[in-house]
Amino acid sequence: MHGSWKGRDVISILDFSRDDLDALYYLADKYLEKIQNATPLRTLEGFVISLAFFEPSTRTRMSFETAAKRLGAGVIGFTAAAGTSLEKGESYADTIRMLDGYSDLIVLRHKYEGAARFAAEIAKHPVVNGGDGKQHHPTQAFIDLYTIRRLKERLEGLNIGVLGDLRYGRAANSFILGTALYRTNTLYLISPPQLRMRDETRIILEDLGVRFYETESLEDVVSDLDVLYVTRIQKERFPDLSEYEKVKGSYRVTRRLLETRAKPDLIVMHPLPRVDEISYDVDDTRYQAYFKQAYYGVPVRMAVLSLVLGKEG
Amino acid sequence: MVEKHLLVSRIEKGTVIDHIPAGRALAVLKLLGITGREGYRVALVMNVESGRLGKKDIVKIEGVYVDEEHAKKIALVAPEATLNRIENYVVVSKKKLEPPEELEGTLTCTNPTCITRKPREPVTPRFYRVRGKKLRYQCIYCSTIISEEEIVRQLAGEHV
Numbered sequence: 001m002h003g004s005w006k007g008r009d010v011i012s013i014l015d016f017s018r019d020d021l022d023a024l025y026y027l028a029d030k031y032l033e034k035i036q037n038a039t040p041l042r043t044l045e046g047f048v049i050s051l052a053f054f055e056p057s058t059r060t061r062m063s064f065e066t067a068a069k070r071l072g073a074g075v076i077g078f079t080a081a082a083g084t085s086l087e088k089g090e091s092y093a094d095t096i097r098m099l100d101g102y103s104d105l106i107v108l109r110h111k112y113e114g115a116a117r118f119a120a121e122i123a124k125h126p127v128v129n130g131g132d133g134k135q136h137h138p139t140q141a142f143i144d145l146y147t148i149r150r151l152k153e154r155l156e157g158l159n160i161g162v163l164g165d166l167r168y169g170r171a172a173n174s175f176i177l178g179t180a181l182y183r184t185n186t187l188y189l190i191s192p193p194q195l196r197m198r199d200e201t202r203i204i205l206e207d208l209g210v211r212f213y214e215t216e217s218l219e220d221v222v223s224d225l226d227v228l229y230v231t232r233i234q235k236e237r238f239p240d241l242s243e244y245e246k247v248k249g250s251y252r253v254t255r256r257l258l259e260t261r262a263k264p265d266l267i268v269m270h271p272l273p274r275v276d277e278i279s280y281d282v283d284d285t286r287y288q289a290y291f292k293q294a295y296y297g298v299p300v301r302m303a304v305l306s307l308v309l310g311k312e313g
Numbered sequence: 314m315v316e317k318h319l320l321v322s323r324i325e326k327g328t329v330i331d332h333i334p335a336g337r338a339l340a341v342l343k344l345l346g347i348t349g350r351e352g353y354r355v356a357l358v359m360n361v362e363s364g365r366l367g368k369k370d371i372v373k374i375e376g377v378y379v380d381e382e383h384a385k386k387i388a389l390v391a392p393e394a395t396l397n398r399i400e401n402y403v404v405v406s407k408k409k410l411e412p413p414e415e416l417e418g419t420l421t422c423t424n425p426t427c428i429t430r431k432p433r434e435p436v437t438p439r440f441y442r443v444r445g446k447k448l449r450y451q452c453i454y455c456s457t458i459i460s461e462e463e464i465v466r467q468l469a470g471e472h473v
Contacts, residue, residue, distance in 0.1 A: 092428075093435050114428035114454025118436050133426050135455055200456040203443065 006310035009120040010128040013138040013178045027303035044073035050103040051077030054110040063297035126308045134168045141174035143300045147293040161188040164231030166197040171271035172231045187212040188221045222261045230270045255281040321356040327375040329397040338370035340390045340469035388412045392448045416440040427455040
């Protein structure tokens, strides 16, 4: 049934169909239940998974490591290029070849866009992209869609808002592409003009016939939304800091804004880490979905690992 | 002052490249490696009226035939061009150029953090053609889109 996943590289969410994602969610549901019942699993016993994080990561790396260990797999790897042979001048390609020789699957993160696709060309074993520069973060998008599916019980017909850095943020970019797989009612893309989505993403949305609306104002559209996906607006993206100071307040999600403007069943998501784009007073409201979203990271990544290695169960 | 139908005289044998976008004739010559010092008789017609393009350029080169490899490159700066082979003052074959669906190694990705720009990695830039009216290519690694102006700049340099 899940034959289409086995041995596949996971580079971009665009490489997957809705059927593929249904198989993923089905298995993630199963793993979620096992986690909640503290049932030990030996699904991937005897497998070794490489976690090659050429760029620092906390959540993605730890949830992949947890996912691998919960399935009984062994884990090798590193975080940040410091301390590896890359410091001695070894090429990225050679490092990938080495990891490919040691392990059955490589999860990687790199600051260069396209690093995962290039690794997949070199490696014989499957490669899972844990984030390549500003481009893709497919497993985050799987988790985000899974969260919506669990909390809203559907992925179609929703008004989804994506707020923040839509230009350089890989999580936002992958999420936007992920929603395009479903018949979203309207996609509201909310950002300052300099952080609007890139042309390559726009072309895809247009090709897929997605109805989207770009705006600078959260206040204007928040009452229409069923889902609000928040990402951080990074200071360093603004050539002029006073420009940043001007806009940052208007992209802040507060309890007051939600209670006065939002639909009562709106869910607020965030790939985390958050800094101050969602105020802490939202945490204990019914809108908050970001901690659940983070929690779903493990069962979804368990499903990814076991499907790609062809050992679900 | 100018003859209405024939701006420059016909050539006996060689190549006529027609329907070049206005202002790109020099880029086409550059891709063919023609500097003028080779001694070929070359005629350049720029910014003449064209039904299809509005304005166009034409290049006529006596004694030179364009091979496949050069034709592929010319198609990137003149996607609508036609290549006419002339023998005895007569067009003996006419070929409409078509930019390829995929490119390997011809262009450099403009994104400085694309994996193909990382020094000392054994990776060749590859691109797919983007559907649509304008000629554009997209990097298969980082998805960056390369515009037609950028393609001309990379292949023929800033001055054309």
